[in-house]
Amino acid sequence: xxxxxxxxxxxxxxxxxxxxxxxxxxxxxxxxxxxxxxxxxxxxxxxxxxxxxxxxxxxxxxxxxxxxxxxxxxxxxxxxxxxxxxxxxxxxxxxxxxxxxxxxxxxxxxxxxxxxxxxxxxxxxxxxxxxxxxxxxxxxxxxxxxxxxxxxxxxxxxxxxxxxxxx
Amino acid sequence: xxxxxxxxxxxxxxxxxxxxxxxxxxxxxxxxxxxxxxxxxxxxxxxxxxxxxxxxxxxxxxxxxxxxxxxxxxxxxxxxxxxxxxxxxxxxxxxxxxxxxxxxxxxxxxxxxxxxxxxxxxxxxxxxxxxxxxxxxxxxxxxxxxxxxxxxxxxxxxxxxxxxxxxxxxxxxxxxxxxxxxxxxxxxxxxxxxxxxxxxxxxxxxxxxxxxxxxxxxxxxxxxxxxxxxxxxxxxxxxxxxxxxxxxxxxxxxxxxxxxxxxxxxxxxxxxxxxxxxxxxxxxxxxxxxxxxxxxxxxxxxxxxxxxxxxxxxxxxxxxxxxxxxxxxxxxxxxxxxxxxxxxxxxxxxxxxxxxxx
Numbered sequence: 001x002x003x004x005x006x007x008x009x010x011x012x013x014x015x016x017x018x019x020x021x022x023x024x025x026x027x028x029x030x031x032x033x034x035x036x037x038x039x040x041x042x043x044x045x046x047x048x049x050x051x052x053x054x055x056x057x058x059x060x061x062x063x064x065x066x067x068x069x070x071x072x073x074x075x076x077x078x079x080x081x082x083x084x085x086x087x088x089x090x091x092x093x094x095x096x097x098x099x100x101x102x103x104x105x106x107x108x109x110x111x112x113x114x115x116x117x118x119x120x121x122x123x124x125x126x127x128x129x130x131x132x133x134x135x136x137x138x139x140x141x142x143x144x145x146x147x148x149x150x151x152x153x154x155x156x157x158x159x160x161x162x163x164x165x166x167x
Numbered sequence: 168x169x170x171x172x173x174x175x176x177x178x179x180x181x182x183x184x185x186x187x188x189x190x191x192x193x194x195x196x197x198x199x200x201x202x203x204x205x206x207x208x209x210x211x212x213x214x215x216x217x218x219x220x221x222x223x224x225x226x227x228x229x230x231x232x233x234x235x236x237x238x239x240x241x242x243x244x245x246x247x248x249x250x251x252x253x254x255x256x257x258x259x260x261x262x263x264x265x266x267x268x269x270x271x272x273x274x275x276x277x278x279x280x281x282x283x284x285x286x287x288x289x290x291x292x293x294x295x296x297x298x299x300x301x302x303x304x305x306x307x308x309x310x311x312x313x314x315x316x317x318x319x320x321x322x323x324x325x326x327x328x329x330x331x332x333x334x335x336x337x338x339x340x341x342x343x344x345x346x347x348x349x350x351x352x353x354x355x356x357x358x359x360x361x362x363x364x365x366x367x368x369x370x371x372x373x374x375x376x377x378x379x380x381x382x383x384x385x386x387x388x389x390x391x392x393x394x395x396x397x398x399x400x401x402x403x404x405x406x407x408x409x410x411x412x413x414x415x416x417x418x419x420x421x422x423x424x425x426x427x428x429x430x431x432x433x434x435x436x437x438x439x440x441x442x443x444x445x446x447x448x449x450x451x452x453x454x455x456x457x458x459x460x461x462x463x464x465x466x467x468x469x470x471x472x473x474x475x476x477x478x479x480x481x482x483x484x485x486x487x488x489x490x491x492x493x494x495x496x497x498x499x500x501x502x503x504x505x506x507x508x509x510x511x512x513x514x515x516x517x518x519x520x521x522x523x524x525x
């Protein structure tokens with residue numbers, strides 16, 4: 001080690017920090033890709049409803065996508081009640097959304113509740129395209145897009161970490 | 168003129184076709200159990216995107232949102248395809264390297280086979296020379312790649328081998344019911360972090376990350392005994408072995424080197440005979456010197472971030488996943504004249520070489 005230059009020393013330190021963590025990076029990348037995809041499918045379902053193209057896709061399939069996203073939102077709500085929540089998959093997503101919305105645990109819950117209420121209204125309506133006002137549709141989409149984008153950013157951050165490994 | 172989404176879709180189709188051609192080439196083994204599920208998943212997404220693009224062309228107004236969502240799917244498809252392309256490259260690289268590294272790669276497989284038995288897991292491993300030690304997840308629970316540092320040779324394999332125990336610890340995480348933190352570990356995490364007023368979340372986040380690495384160190388130590396301590400201490404190096412959190416936020420934090428050493432030595436003291444613990448102590452003296460010389464880096468709060476209950480909960484958690492065969496390994500090492508159990512042959516030899524006891 002004695003004749004080692006500073007740049008090599010820094011590089012070895014980096015190597016040690018990254019040592020053995022690749023597995024986790026990959027796992028998280030897959031998790032957040034799946035989450036992002038799931039949320040995007042719901043966003044598409046809402047667009048399809050608004051564009052009156054439900055018949056082209058089938059209502060059952062669209063309903064299922066809305067329900068899947070409700071499950072994700074429910075888990076985010078659970079985290080909001082417990083800072084030590086042990087669901088590693090969703091804890092970073094919750095923190096990211098909280099940062100993006102500049103919200104506290106107390107104020108983030110009404111947003112999440114509102115998303116689920118609207119998703120439920122859509123599922124139960126006989127005329128889904130009329131179930132929400134334009135403003136409500138816009139708000140619902142904006143909020144879901146925020147969550148999807150946080151999941152996407154997490155994938156991106158992980159890609160950066162992977163890039164470090166693959167350089 | 169085609170839309171950008173059409174162009175991107177077409178590009179993905181061409182890349183998919185190239186993969187088919189590559190997989191049909193018999194020069195590199197590309198197992199169906201690896202590629203078929205990945206390609207089926209990708210093909211489903213591609214079909215979905217094609218249908219959405221057709222829908223888009225039939226709609227006239229207010230389609231901006233839908234267009235953006237199709238772009239998002241295209242990006243996901245690109246990401247999925249990148250993963251498949253990367254795995255193909257791993258197989259190509261492995262095939263190229265195996266000519267010069269047959270013995271090392273065979274040694275890796277022998278060690279992995281020996282570890283799979285007590286852990287009750289079974290998977291294929293694809294060794295690849297890269298720039299560090301790491302596990303690459305190819306198909307969870309079924310196929311993994313293992314990065315080996317470039318300089319691992321048959322001569323230096325002994326020193327490297329125990330680190331495989333740590334990496335296999337990561338594999339076992341895929342075999343568990345979920346990725347959630349075990350209750351007992353979380354309870355201690357809660358207790359420790361709760362003592363911090365303004366850094367509670369920082370400490371709680373760090374402990375969640377530390378859990379997994381310490382769990383893998385536990386698996387490595389229970390599997391390899393003293394040899395794990397020797398290998399780990401020769402591999403760990405940082406300018407501050409007491410560093411609690413990195414100054415720049417990273418996705419995943421490792422426990423301080425000093426804590427990892429403390430944890431590993433505690434396991435050896437509790438689960439192995441005294442003479443083996445002493446041997447490990449003796450063979451890691453240089454690392455303790457390193458820790459002592461950098462002891463000024465140790466902050467007063469260093470020991471507030473963890474406690475023995477937290478570490479013991481991690482050990483208990485590992486032992487709930489599998490029953491370690493420490494007794495067979497200990498017997499083989501302390502009574503070398505008796506018949507060595509076949510299930511610990513390789514690990515016995517590695518310990519004897521590293522501890523120079525044969």
